[in-house]
Amino acid sequence: MSRKGLSRRRFLSGSLAAAAAVTVIPRMALGAGTPAPSDMITHAVIGTGGMGMGHVGYVKNDPIGKLLAVCDVDEQHLARAVKHGGCKGYKDFRDVLDRGDIDVAHVPTPPHWHGLISIAAAQAGCDVWCEKPMTRTIGEGQHVIDAVHRHGRMFRLNTWFRFHRNMYGMGCPAKPIKKLVNNGLLGWPVTMLLSPWTGFGFKLRQWSGRINDKPQPVPKHFDYDRWLGPAPYKPYTRHRTHGSFRGYWDYDGGGLGDMGQHYLDPAQYILDKDGTSPVVIEAYAPWPPHPDAVLLWGRVEMKYADGCRLILESGEWGERKTQGRPYVEGPKGKIYKGFRCDPGGLRNALRSLPDPEPMIGDFNISVKTRRPFGLDELKGHRSCTLVNLAKIAVRTGRKLRFDPVKQRFIGDEEANRFINQPMRAPWHL
Amino acid sequence: MGKTPDSCGLGWHVQAKLGRGRNTASSLHFTVSLAAPGDILAGVIDSLGRKHDRKAVSAIAQLMRSPNTIIAQSAASALGNIGGDEAAAELEAARKRSGASSKLRPVINDAYLLCADRFVKDGKNAKAQAIYEKLYSPGERKHVRSAALRGMVSVSGDRALAIVMKPLTSSDPALQAIAVSHVIDIPGEAATKAFAAQLPKVSTSCRVLLLGALARRGDKAALPQVVASLKDRTTEVRMAAAEALGKLGNASAVVPLASAAASAEGAEAKTALDSLTRLSGPNINDTIVRALKSSPAKTQVMLIKSLSARRAIAAVPALLKCAEEANKSVRTEAFKALGGLADAKALPSLVKLLCKTRGASERSAAEKAVSTVAGKIDDPQQRSVHILPALPAARGAMKASLLKVLGKCGGAKALDGNPDTRWDTAGPMRKGMWFMLDQKVEKQVGRIVLECRKSAGDYPRGYELYLSNDNNNWGKAIATGKGTSPVVTISFKPQYARFVKIVQTGESDRMYWSIHTFKIEPK
Known part of the structure; x- marks a missing residue:
């Protein structure tokens, strides 16, 4: 075949397997100088609302990233993204994936679209950079894993607190805490507490839905039907969509959806629970929950088979049971907000403790070397499962028992129906 | 719809x-x-x-x-x-x-x-x-x-290896890349050897991927070919080999990795050094120590760095010898390592070595090592015991070094609660002089009182107060001010800290900076 006849993707996979020649160059070198066109990674951003524009920025600031397409069902969003991204705009994500020249598809849509678009992107041979929470249901997460594995794709979930940066109220990265916990300096099992008192607020009121809004006319620039996609049809109100969609169960899970995976993924990493899930989940929340609008909850407790526990407390409803307690608590020690340790000597031990296994924290390296990203589809699914378990516990209002291997609730078919929720035709997994 | x-x-x-x-x-x-x-x-x-x-x-x-x-x-x-x-x-x-x-x-x-x-x-x-x-x-x-x-x-069962080898040995880089992604799927030492044997034959880009795949297999049967790839003519391949050895390597990889780190620069050197640090298995530290004796200076530096990062406390005697080596870089690196690894037993030797140092950078590393090791002694009264005897014989820069070290670790007299004793700077106060206290645990700190009534003119003419939990990250000054009397009270918003440091920002032509009592209060 002549060079002329090669599509962009085949060109990348063919003669430009030479792209792999830079595979182990660390990130600082990836940014050095002007990369050859052949070393560029092509991107498309599907969903260009608030976070979507953030993803456009990621690509624009990446020295080896080239933005080829943006996509949105709101013409105003799309026009803004086209202008900023300097690339072609699409209204239908399937047309973007049909291009055949996209290396990485970004999925910063509302969460009810994450699973479907990620799967379609994997089928189209794209690597996937998905916004958190990874999927709206546990079942969608399982399908994403299947699709990504079947097609040998790389997957990155977009939360980063297991890698670097200070973890909200802790004022330090997850790594030193993980070293203390995994090396038994706090004893075992340990309890982790995510609450405003430990520096992790869930913003429940900010992300609450409305229950009395009257239907409004759909703006002409907005394809509401396409925005709903797999979600059940509900009359349009402005509040259901841009910037406030998390307040409705059909699209996300309120503050749990917004902040949950940011907080729970590092917790899962610190506890070394990347391959499993809790076995008991219980929520303390107003009863009955509203069937459409996500409102308040007080506390969610999750317990693993080995006795480790995660406690989420919102501080926005019900009694405040955990105020003053530490972020991590074990039989031998505690770590408080701001990485204050009790006993104080705990921090001195850090230098002599082995570092955790290194992870790839630069998706360009994963894409080029085909080595899994540090927060890939498997780990992302497990930490998103924590979010989804908490949501289901709030919605069912009873103690749930979960089989972390089969990923099904034990003896509770009502809860199991939340794992695989039907989609509105024609959308399906 | x-x-x-x-x-x-x-x-x-x-x-x-x-x-x-x-x-x-x-x-x-x-x-x-x-x-x-x-x-x-x-x-x-x-x-x-x-x-x-x-x-x-x-x-x-x-x-x-x-x-x-x-x-x-x-x-x-x-x-x-x-x-x-x-x-x-x-x-x-x-x-x-x-x-x-x-x-x-x-x-x-x-x-x-x-x-x-x-x-x-x-x-x-x-x-x-x-x-x-x-x-x-x-x-x-x-x-x-x-x-x-x-x-x-x-x-495919037994035929799986042949199935993957076919595209791997093809001349098409795209097929090679597809094949490499399945190298991990076929178990067994024979498969490892077969894949490793392809390293010199495949394209450069495929070689990089194949090295990564062999690392993920974790089978040491690939070691000879991976070590050989450290000498590849392509930087990317050498880096991939070094990275793979971090996972695959054993004691036999010590010298090749140290040599690779010594002969490379920048990211390549760091990759090799990181892998040397990550090597696991029996006798790694012993092998590194043995290699110190026969390696060129640049390689020795890398070996010492790895011992430091590996927290190889048993290597202290060897490092003390390195601190006497002819090569300045080796000596300096040895001092840096000793600061982290040595304990009080090594202090007399370290003080002697400090007195033999040549050049400012080496001396600075030695000073830091001595003060760090002395600081590990729980009893503050004992910290200067091994340092003071060397003071009378020291001259010039050596004497200044010893005084500097004593200043860092000799805080007892400021903290004994006795206003008749004092800590002082042994000379007129100058900008940049500092006094640090390690509380050993994080405690709430809201007010500091510096008192020098018995040396009434020795109050700090200016000060900056810093707090830290790790003696590394000090951030911005919590409080700044000027002293005007023998009791200087510094109040600020209470916070938790282990280390408290006062830095002198004023100067005096003749007055020492003295602290007779030093109080820390929670608020």
């Missing part, structure tokens, strides 16, 4: 009515699926596919010919979910009908792969293999071929 609550809910309705069982599906599928219009039909097809009802296959297969792409894609996807001989045959026929660039093609391929995977689960490997081989054809896109190759490997 279903735009009303009534029409859009049909897919849900069908799914709910059919439940999880299969028995009702067959009685409903023809009537419902053929009668439903447009997008609703797509939802119905999906629901039928989820029931795995093979009687629905031919009806659904017809719908793959629909001009409505959504319906055709739903039909293909449903056939993949149903699986079995008939669904596979229909999908193969649809593949032949659709062009490689058809919008239907990715969905058909996905469904066809799903069919093959279901055959594997049912133990029908031959049928699965036939599908995988078709999907591995050169006309398919890379990810489809890769998925097909994975399937072929999974069902």
Whole structure:
């Protein structure tokens, strides 16, 4: 075949397997100088609302990233993204994936679209950079894993607190805490507490839905039907969509959806629970929950088979049971907000403790070397499962028992129906 | 598209009515699926596919010919979910009908792969293999071929190695890259050796990927070829080899990695050094210490750095010898390592070595080592015991060094609660002089009181107060000010800290800076 006849993707996979020649160059070198066109990674951003524009920025600031397409069902969003991204705009994500020249598809849509678009992107041979929470249901997460594995794709979930940066109220990265916990300096099992008192607020009121809004006319620039996609049809109100969609169960899970995976993924990493899930989940929340609008909850407790526990407390409803307690608590020690340790000597031990296994924290390296990203589809699914378990516990209002291997609730078919929720035709997994 | 609550809910309705069982599906599928219009039909097809009802296959297969792409894609996807001989045959026929660039093609391929995977689960490997081989054809896109190759490997048993070796040894870099992604899938030492033997033969880009794959296999049988790749002419390959050795290597990798780190620069040197630090297995630290004796200076520096990072406390005697080496870089690096690794037993030797240092950078490293090691002694009164005897004989810069060290670790007299004793700077106060207190644990700090009534003029002319929890990250000054009397009280918003440091910002031509009592109060 002549060079002329090669599509962009085949060109990348063919003669430009030479792209792999830079595979182990660390990130600082990836940014050095002007990369050859052949070393560029092509991107498309599907969903260009608030976070979507953030993803456009990621690509624009990446020295080896080239933005080829943006996509949105709101013409105003799309026009803004086209202008900023300097690339072609699409209204239908399937047309973007049909291009055949996209290396990485970004999925910063509302969460009810994450699973479907990620799967379609994997089928189209794209690597996937998905916004958190990874999927709206546990079942969608399982399908994403299947699709990504079947097609040998790389997957990155977009939360980063297991890698670097200070973890909200802790004022330090997850790594030193993980070293203390995994090396038994706090004893075992340990309890982790995510609450405003430990520096992790869930913003429940900010992300609450409305229950009395009257239907409004759909703006002409907005394809509401396409925005709903797999979600059940509900009359349009402005509040259901841009910037406030998390307040409705059909699209996300309120503050749990917004902040949950940011907080729970590092917790899962610190506890070394990347391959499993809790076995008991219980929520303390107003009863009955509203069937459409996500409102308040007080506390969610999750317990693993080995006795480790995660406690989420919102501080926005019900009694405040955990105020003053530490972020991590074990039989031998505690770590408080701001990485204050009790006993104080705990921090001195850090230098002599082995570092955790290194992870790839630069998706360009994963894409080029085909080595899994540090927060890939498997780990992302497990930490998103924590979010989804908490949501289901709030919605069912009873103690749930979960089989972390089969990923099904034990003896509770009502809860199991939340794992695989039907989609509105024609959308399906 | 279903735009009303009534029409859009049909897919849900069908799914709910059919439940999880299969028995009702067959009685409903023809009537419902053929009668439903447009997008609703797509939802119905999906629901039928989820029931795995093979009687629905031919009806659904017809719908793959629909001009409505959504319906055709739903039909293909449903056939993949149903699986079995008939669904596979229909999908193969649809593949032949659709062009490689058809919008239907990715969905058909996905469904066809799903069919093959279901055959594997049912133990029908031959049928699965036939599908995988078709999907591995050169006309398919890379990810489809890769998925097909994975399937072929999974069902081929003993032939799996040969199947992967064929594309790996081809002259097509694209095929090589696909093959490398399956190197991890084939177990056994023989396979490791076979793959490793390909390292010198494959393209440069493939070599990089293959080294990564061999590292992930974790089989030390690949070591000789991986070590040899440290001398590859391409930087990327050398870095990949170094990185692989961090996971695969044993004691035999110590010298090659240290030499690689010494001969490289920047990221390449760091990769080799990181791997040297990560090496696991018996006798690694002993091997590093032995290598110190026979290695050139640059390599010695890397070996010392790795001992420091590996927290090799048993290497302290060897490091003390290195601190006497002829090469300045080796001596300096040894001092740096000793600061972290040595304990009080090594302090007399360290003080002697400090007095022999040549040059400012080496001396600074030695000072830091001595003060750090002295600081490890719990009893503050004992910290200066090994340092003071060296003071009378010291001259010039050495004396200044010892005084500096004593200033750092000799805080007892300021903290003994006795206003008749004092800590002082042994000379007129100058900008940059500092006094630090390690409280040993984090405590709330809200007020500091510096008192020097018995040396009334020795109050700090200016000060900056810093707090830290780790003696490294000090941040910005918590408080700044000027002293005007023998009691200087510094109040600020209370916070938790272990280390408290006062830095002198004023100067005096003749007055020392003295502290008779130093109080820390929570608020």
